[in-house]
Amino acid sequence: MDTTTYRAYTNIALIKYWGKRNKELFLPVTSSLSLTLNEFYTETTLEWNTQSNEDTFTLDGQILDINAIEKVSRFINMFRDLSGIHRPVHVKSTNHVPTAAGLASSASAFAALASACNDLFGTNLSNKELSTYARRGSGSATRSLFGGFTVWHKGIGDESDSSYAEMIDEADWDIGMLVVMINKEQKKISSRVGMEHTIKTSPFYKLWPETVAEDLEAIIPAIENRDFPTIGQIAEHNAMKMHATIIAADPSMTYWEPESLTAMNIVRDLREAGIPCYFTMDAGPNVKVLCRLSQAEEIKKAFEKHFSSDRLVISGPGKGPHKIS
Known part of the structure; x- marks a missing residue:
């Protein structure tokens, strides 16, 4: 070969x-x-x-x-x-x-x-x-x-x-994500640099390992039971704790942009309206909305009032790597 x-x-x-x-x-x-x-x-x-x-x-x-x-x-x-x-x-x-x-x-x-x-x-x-x-x-x-x-x-x-x-x-099963493209450009602070700065200077970081272990212990049985609201609540809180730890670094830093906050608020409004969905963010401004895949189109329409459709991508679960040639 x-x-x-x-x-x-x-x-x-x-x-x-x-x-x-x-x-x-x-x-x-x-x-x-x-x-x-x-x-x-x-x-x-x-x-x-x-x-x-x-x-x-x-x-x-x-x-x-x-x-x-x-x-x-x-x-x-x-x-x-x-x-x-x-x-x-x-x-x-x-x-x-x-x-x-x-x-x-x-x-x-x-x-x-x-x-x-x-x-x-x-x-x-x-x-x-x-x-x-x-x-x-x-x-x-x-x-x-x-x-x-x-x-x-x-x-x-x-x-x-x-x-x-x-x-x-x-x-x-009925789970997926709506990815909200806030900014497709390369981020100004790499994950590696952000991690090192957070570990060295954030007073909250010493609590991070403990809270992650608790979240992981809680989310695994929720996944086994397909308990979507519990999965979403744990995931959203875990993401916010990570970003709070990053923001608390000295000097402070954040991966958020103004539209990141807009997207978070849309998710909260949707929940208040009875549509279960939850946001998560990694080291970048883009927001991922965890949702039931069957409701993703409805959620996307709510986002289209604030974001153009080309910035919104619905995704179902993926599989592992596979050979294509």
């Missing part, structure tokens, strides 16, 4: 990952839980590079600079070392999700790349094992190795293999 192509989907965390305890191994401070979405994905082709002795990387049709290539090469080196095949490759990746805008583009990107590497280098890792490798490219990529509701276990100490992901529910 000389080439392989995989598609992987992004995921949106309902119980957030915010902070690493080991930067080199990408080991998180807390466990986390997400829902994979079928409308946002990355397609990555990996092939042996017969034109150069070095790795090359094309993203969305653009040849990337040396810094980006070095990061990708370090990631691929794990599979070269595991397989014993030390050959240069060409990576061609296309993001069907805005890059670095708080929509987890890195999750789908490194999940697709990990899957393609596993195939091309013949390493035959299980999804559980592969999730420990995908984590080294992007923490949230660990969860994009699976569909539905997925838990990323924080693991024990510095034991890399103990921090892995697993799907706990296929989400093959």
Whole structure:
């Protein structure tokens, strides 16, 4: 085999990952839980590079600079070392999700790349094992190795293999999201920088691991029981606690924009009108509305009074990465 192509989907965390305890191994401070979405994905082709002795990387049709290539090469080196095949490759990746805008583009990107590497280098890792490798490219990529509701276990100490992901529910029921595109541009403060600043300076951060553990313990049985209101309430509160911790950093910072607040208020108004829906936000201004998929069109119409329809995307649950050629 000389080439392989995989598609992987992004995921949106309902119980957030915010902070690493080991930067080199990408080991998180807390466990986390997400829902994979079928409308946002990355397609990555990996092939042996017969034109150069070095790795090359094309993203969305653009040849990337040396810094980006070095990061990708370090990631691929794990599979070269595991397989014993030390050959240069060409990576061609296309993001069907805005890059670095708080929509987890890195999750789908490194999940697709990990899957393609596993195939091309013949390493035959299980999804559980592969999730420990995908984590080294992007923490949230660990969860994009699976569909539905997925838990990323924080693991024990510095034991890399103990921090892995697993799907706990296929989400093959009436649940989905409306994604509100507040700003598709690359965010000014990266997640990595934001995490480090929050850990170092926010007085609230010491409480973060404890509250995440409580939220995770409560949301898993709610998912098992398909108790949508409880799932939504926990997810929304968890997101607000994360952002409160970020805002409390010194100097203070926020990923919110004015329209982010508008979107939150629309969700609250819809709930008061009897339509159950809940918002969550990651490290970016875009708002994701967790809802019953059967009510997503009705919710979208309410948002269209304030946002143009091209900024609103309804998504159902997604699946894990799969080979497309």
